[in-house]
Amino acid sequence: MKTMKASSQLWIHGLIILYLLFLIFPLVWVFASSLKSTQELYSGLPTLLPQHITFEHYRSVINGQQIFRSMWNSLIVGVVSTLLVVSIAVPSAYAMVRYRSPINNVILGWILLSQIFPVILVMIPLYVLLRYAGLTDSLNGLTLIYIVWSLPFVLWMMHGYVKSIPLELEEAAVMDGASRSQVIIKVLFPLLLPAIGASALFAFISAWNEFFFALVLMKSPALATLQVELARYTGMEGQSRTGPLAAASVIATIPSMLVFIMMRKWFTTGLVSGALKG
Amino acid sequence: MNQKKRSANKIYSKNELGQIQLLSPVIILVTVFSLVPLLRGIYLGFTDYRLGDAITFNGIDNYIQLFQDDFFWNSFRIGMVWTFIVTALQVGLGLGLALLLNTKVRFVSFYTILILIPWATPPIIRGILWRQMYEPNTGALNVLLTNAGIISAPVNWLSNFEYVIPAVIVAGVWGEISKAAIFLLAGLQTISADLYEASTIDGAGMWDQFRNITLPVLRPVLAAIISLTFMWNFNTFGIVWVLTQGGPGGMTRLPMLAAYEEGFKYGYIGYAAAIGNVMVIILSLMLFMYLRVQLRERNEA
Numbered sequence: 001m002k003t004m005k006a007s008s009q010l011w012i013h014g015l016i017i018l019y020l021l022f023l024i025f026p027l028v029w030v031f032a033s034s035l036k037s038t039q040e041l042y043s044g045l046p047t048l049l050p051q052h053i054t055f056e057h058y059r060s061v062i063n064g065q066q067i068f069r070s071m072w073n074s075l076i077v078g079v080v081s082t083l084l085v086v087s088i089a090v091p092s093a094y095a096m097v098r099y100r101s102p103i104n105n106v107i108l109g110w111i112l113l114s115q116i117f118p119v120i121l122v123m124i125p126l127y128v129l130l131r132y133a134g135l136t137d138s139l140n141g142l143t144l145i146y147i148v149w150s151l152p153f154v155l156w157m158m159h160g161y162v163k164s165i166p167l168e169l170e171e172a173a174v175m176d177g178a179s180r181s182q183v184i185i186k187v188l189f190p191l192l193l194p195a196i197g198a199s200a201l202f203a204f205i206s207a208w209n210e211f212f213f214a215l216v217l218m219k220s221p222a223l224a225t226l227q228v229e230l231a232r233y234t235g236m237e238g239q240s241r242t243g244p245l246a247a248a249s250v251i252a253t254i255p256s257m258l259v260f261i262m263m264r265k266w267f268t269t270g271l272v273s274g275a276l277k278g
Numbered sequence: 279m280n281q282k283k284r285s286a287n288k289i290y291s292k293n294e295l296g297q298i299q300l301l302s303p304v305i306i307l308v309t310v311f312s313l314v315p316l317l318r319g320i321y322l323g324f325t326d327y328r329l330g331d332a333i334t335f336n337g338i339d340n341y342i343q344l345f346q347d348d349f350f351w352n353s354f355r356i357g358m359v360w361t362f363i364v365t366a367l368q369v370g371l372g373l374g375l376a377l378l379l380n381t382k383v384r385f386v387s388f389y390t391i392l393i394l395i396p397w398a399t400p401p402i403i404r405g406i407l408w409r410q411m412y413e414p415n416t417g418a419l420n421v422l423l424t425n426a427g428i429i430s431a432p433v434n435w436l437s438n439f440e441y442v443i444p445a446v447i448v449a450g451v452w453g454e455i456s457k458a459a460i461f462l463l464a465g466l467q468t469i470s471a472d473l474y475e476a477s478t479i480d481g482a483g484m485w486d487q488f489r490n491i492t493l494p495v496l497r498p499v500l501a502a503i504i505s506l507t508f509m510w511n512f513n514t515f516g517i518v519w520v521l522t523q524g525g526p527g528g529m530t531r532l533p534m535l536a537a538y539e540e541g542f543k544y545g546y547i548g549y550a551a552a553i554g555n556v557m558v559i560i561l562s563l564m565l566f567m568y569l570r571v572q573l574r575e576r577n578e579a
Contacts, residue, residue: 012383019375020389023396023455026407029418033410046416088303095300103301110308114316115506116561118513120537121319121554122312124547128329129315148311155304209400211516212534216542227402231520234406242410249403253395260398261391264460 034058034246041242057247067248069222070229077139077225078207081146085154085203086196088147093158094184098167108159111152119212127216137219145217146207153206154199161195162188201259208255226252320558323551333548340552350553352528353536354560360447360532361512367451368511369504372458377492379459380466390460397456405520408449412436437526446521446530450514458503465499466492501572505565512561533557 029048033041034057036050061067096104126145127136135141165188173183214225224232230248233241298305323340327333344350375393379386399407411418412435423429435445473491482490493500515534518524524531524539531539533553541550 009383012378012381013385016375016378016383016389019371019378019455020392023452024392025418026411026452027395027399030407030410041416046418046421088307091300092304095297099297101297103297103305107301107304107308110313114312115509116558116565117316118534118537118554118557119515120534120541121323121551121558122315123319124322124541124551124554125315125318126311128547129311144311148307151304151307209402211400211402211519212538215519216538227400227516230406231402231516234409234520242413242416245406246410249406253399253403256398256400257395260394264390264394 030246031250033242034250036243038243057243058251060244061247061251064244066221066224067226067229067244070224070226071251073139073223074208074226077143077146078204081143081150081207082200082203084143085147085150086200089151089154089158089199090192090196091184093155093162094188096155096159097162107155111156114152123213123216130217136217137223138217139223142214142217142225145213146203146210149210149213150203150206154203157199157202158192158195161192165191198263201263205256205259319551320555322548323553323555325548325551327548327551329545329547336548340549341556343549344552344556349528349536353531353533353553354556356443356530357512357533359443360450360514360530361508363447364450364454364511364514365504365508367447368454368458368507369462369500371451371455372503373462373500375455375459376462376466377488379463390463393456393459395456396453397460399453401453401516402520404449404453405517408445408452408517409436409521411449412445436522439526439529442522442526442529446518449521450511450517453517454507454511458507461503462496462499465496469495497572497576501569505568508564508568509561512557 032048032050035053035055036046037052037054037056040046040051096107130136130141130145133141135144169187169191170183173187178186209227210225211227211231214228215231218224218228226248230245230252233245233248322333324335324337325333326336326339379390379393396404414420414432414434417435419435420429420432424432433441435441469492474487477487477491513534514532515538518530518532518535522530524535534557537550537553537557540546540553
């Protein structure tokens with residue numbers, strides 16, 4: 001690789017930049033739109049870069065009740081479901097790795113199998129069930145759904161991480177007279193902390209980005225999540241909202257963008273080694 | 279391995295009750311909110327259930343009706359077109375990008391960060407971004423094409439029967455290339471550089487190396503990604519919902535949109551569940567055939 005010719009290096013950069021033009025252009029375009037004034041947006045001759053940078057659309061998004069409230073709803077549902085799903089998944093993953101029993105294979109098999117079923121099949125009876133329980137059109141109901149929905153993947157991730165921790169560490173602590181709960185809290189937990197962080201970020205983002213469940217379950221406008229609220233804006237009011245919609249899109253993308261960038265090491269190493277080890 | 283197992287038993291005697299205790303939240307949640315609803319959903323596909331009414335089993339009536347229903351056939355036709363083209367473009371372009379990034383030229387980690395961003399964009403926002411790209415009067419695409427002199431009058435990409443499918447596919451592929459590229463890059467990085475060096479000494483060209491080293495090692499990862507993306511693409515909902523809501527005239531009504539309309543717009547729950555059942559059967563058949571071909575090829579190799 002070191003002996004690669006300068007001309008072929010140039011080719012590779014050129015091709016990557018071609019990809020980037022396609023992948024980044026829509027984002028740049030909308031980010032620029034979010035900074036253009038309303039007159040400029042409808043001037044008929046748009047340019048890529050804004051002529052005068054203005055934050056009016058960001059201001060109107062943050063002051064505008066609806067979008068701000070829907071952001072708050074998404075945040076609450078995301079944080080609560082993440083905390084709960086992680087506190088369920090960590091002890092469960094531990095139990096799956098440290099005890100060998102047929103239940104483990106049933107659970108892992110379920111995680112894979114559940115990928116093939118379209119959400120519509122689960123959603124219909126779930127909707128009926130939640131309606132009985134008075135949990136449709138309620139943030140509690142949505143939180144519950146998100147816990148169940150991200151549980152398989154978080155469990156899968158944690159299972160891989162716990163597996164990678166050598167048993168010898170626990171044995172040593174037991175030799176020193178630690179009880180099992182002490183082993184878990186003092187030995188395992190600190191080692192697992194980065195993994196727990198990664199799984200938590202993942203759970204949060206899947207809740208933050210989710211659309212279908214929220215669309216079906218949340219009927220009152222005051223309870224809409226951010227994704228539902230933004231989708232509604234595109235439907236009804238269309239282009240009169242280009243500016244605020246662009247600003248809201250930028251804001252809505254920032255959390256997952258940060259998470260993806262923080263987790264990129266995990267994507268390129270952890271994911272595949274975990275998948276191959278099974 | 280065996281030694282490990284024995285020492286594990288030394289610390290914690292094989293206490294299945296303890297395990298079930300720890301696993302009980304998962305078992306309860308999955309059973310109540312996932313397994314039971316799923317089984318019930320499959321069952322509802324064999325009933326004429328409408329929200330609020332009594333549930334009557336009606337055997338395969340739904341499927342006979344589906345078979346004669348143009349609404350359903352159109353939706354599955356476009357579903358297949360969408361799934362095959364998006365998966366092929368996503369994996370093909372993703373593999374190209376992964377190979378480029380794996381050459382370890384300068385700035386690769388900077389490129390990787392930029393490439394992650396479309397994947398990080400939520401599906402609804404992807405729809406909003408592309409609506410603004412396709413917007414007839416102020417959208418980027420028409421502005422670019424007009425400036426380049428390719429079109430003289432603005433084109434309304436998302437309500438034009440000829441352009442709407444390609445337009446929606448481009449938007450769908452856009453957000454998914456990064457995902458395939460990053461997964462495949464991780465697979466490529468497991469291939470040792472020694473293999474390439476040895477074959478270079480033997481005089482192998484780049485294409486030979488790709489065919490004889492890269493592809494065989496990558497095959498399991500590639501098969502996993504193709505199967506997963508195929509399933510995900512077949513079940514797409516959000517981005518198309520924002521772009522076209524299934525229109526114009528149902529041309530982009532993917533199966534999930536059709537099932538959503540039947541179930542939650544018109545209230546034909548039983549019929550919507552039947553569409554879901556057919557989706558599962560079609561997906562399972564396709565995956566089964568695909569994986570069988572994969573296995574046979576691997577055994578022959």
